[in-house]
Amino acid sequence: MVSCFGANPRTLSNSYYGTIERKNNKVYGMAKLLENRVIWVVGASGALGAAVARRVASEAALVVVSGRSVEKLEAVKTEIITEGGQAISLPLDIKDRKSVDDVAQQILRQFGQIDGLVNSTSISDFGPLMSLDDDVWMDVLNSKLLGYVRTMRAVLPAMSARKQGVIVNMSGRGGKQPTATHLPGGCANAAVNLLDKGVADAYLPFGIRVNTVAPGPIASERLEQMMKSTGAMSERSAQTFSRPGTPEDVAEATLWLLSDQSRHVTGAIIPVDGGATYTV
Secondary structure, eight states: OOSSSSSSSSOOOTTTTOOOOTHHHHTOOOTTTTOEEEEEETTTTSHHHHHHHHHHHHHHEEEESSOHHHHHHHHHHHHHHTTTTTEEEEOOOOTTTHHHHHHHHHHHHHHOOOOEEEEEEOOOOOOOOGOHHHHHHHIIIIIIIIHHHHHHHHHHEEEEEEEHOOOEEEEOOGTOOOOOOOOOOOOOOHHHHHHHHHHHHHHHTTTEEEEEEEEEEBHHHHHHHHHHHHHHOOOOHSSSSSSSSHHHHHHHHHHHHHHHGGTTTSOOOOEEETTOOOOO
16 A cells, blocks of 8 residues: 655555555556645535535545534544545534644644645524624634634644645625625625635735635525524525535535646635625
């Protein structure tokens, strides 16, 4: 078995690595978009993060899945390995800077690099303005906006030292087109959009790309919860295409941004909403 992590590989158990066939010191098999890359997916216990983790693993990345639910992370990791991919799970508390920093350092010690970071924190607090107290607003901002700040601070020094790296953050349609019953999440998404553009500009000289994926309503347990809580929309009316969006649609856009196919794209907000956003 040959490790795919360069001349100074870190050792993992066989459950993390698939075998790579060599003949006359050549690797055989179809080239993959993320081969030899370590991708850290934060929020992989949710539907979008899990779909991203599975998709990037299918392109030969080693995926580190993080989030709060140990059980869900283990399920995603097991699914990836069963399909022949490479994954480990490292739970964290996105609200705790030390927890985030510790996981980032563990990844760097084990693999020596973090090539890509994906942040996919979802917000499940819905309701009219007057029904949401300060604690809800602070929790949303602490989880999403500051959570993304924490993970980016944790990876940017190592990426800067290597003069390469990609960050993809999930915001949402509400960051440009507000929904009256999802204002905390919408405000957090708008802040993420601004944050990502600023960080993209600041780290362009270091060869680091930062982009944003802004999903619309996506068929998931969270969308069902939102519709039950607010009655504000249906899956059908939320999209302009003939079907609702899926986590896999979001994963495909994220994969493209992580790969060299988007090497000239940074500071962009990519909507994945079936044309449901009416603003520019």
